Amino acid sequence: MIENDERYMQEALLEAHKSALIGEVPIGAVIVHNNEIIGRGHNLREHSQLAADHAEVMAISEANQKLHSWRLVDCTMYVTLEPCIMCSGAIINSRIDRVVFGARDPKAGAVATLYSLLNDPRLNHQVEVKEGVLATQAGKVLKDFFKAARKRNKLKKQHQIDKL
Numbered sequence: 001m002i003e004n005d006e007r008y009m010q011e012a013l014l015e016a017h018k019s020a021l022i023g024e025v026p027i028g029a030v031i032v033h034n035n036e037i038i039g040r041g042h043n044l045r046e047h048s049q050l051a052a053d054h055a056e057v058m059a060i061s062e063a064n065q066k067l068h069s070w071r072l073v074d075c076t077m078y079v080t081l082e083p084c085i086m087c088s089g090a091i092i093n094s095r096i097d098r099v100v101f102g103a104r105d106p107k108a109g110a111v112a113t114l115y116s117l118l119n120d121p122r123l124n125h126q127v128e129v130k131e132g133v134l135a136t137q138a139g140k141v142l143k144d145f146f147k148a149a150r151k152r153n154k155l156k157k158q159h160q161i162d163k164l
Contacts, residue, residue: 039063056087080138082109102138
């Protein structure tokens with residue numbers, strides 16, 4: 001199982017890189033059913049200007065279409081960053097059995113950091129969670145992205161000052 005977790009997390013990282021290439025926050029997700037990837041997603045929120053276009057939601061939508069069902073029973077989601085509240089709700093509502101994530105999200109993590117939504121016994125579905133798979137790589141993709149964004153913003157400000 002550990003080998004598969006790393007293999008599929010690598011696929012999620014490829015999705016994250018797709019986001020970074022188009023200027024989106026680099027988060028990627030894949031959904032696996034019977035050892036086959038049935039859903040892929042990466043952030044598209046800035047491009048689409050749709051608040052729900054997170055990697056997890058995109059992957060869930062593709063998996064729903066592939067299985068012709070809103071229920072994603074016997075599926076595992078691999079996502080590079082700990083899901084937020086919205087994505088955790090989508091995971092619960094789609095009945096995904098297992099979530100494997102890379103890095104924790106100190107600002108919006110709803111699986112282990114700020115909340116534990118996927119394991120809340122008050123809800124009608126609980127999800128098995130495994131965290132920290134390829135966390136260093138997942139964190140590096142995000143850190144590199146935001147470091148470059150800060151550098152771009154600094155250069156942009158400097159250019160505006162120089163124009164004065």
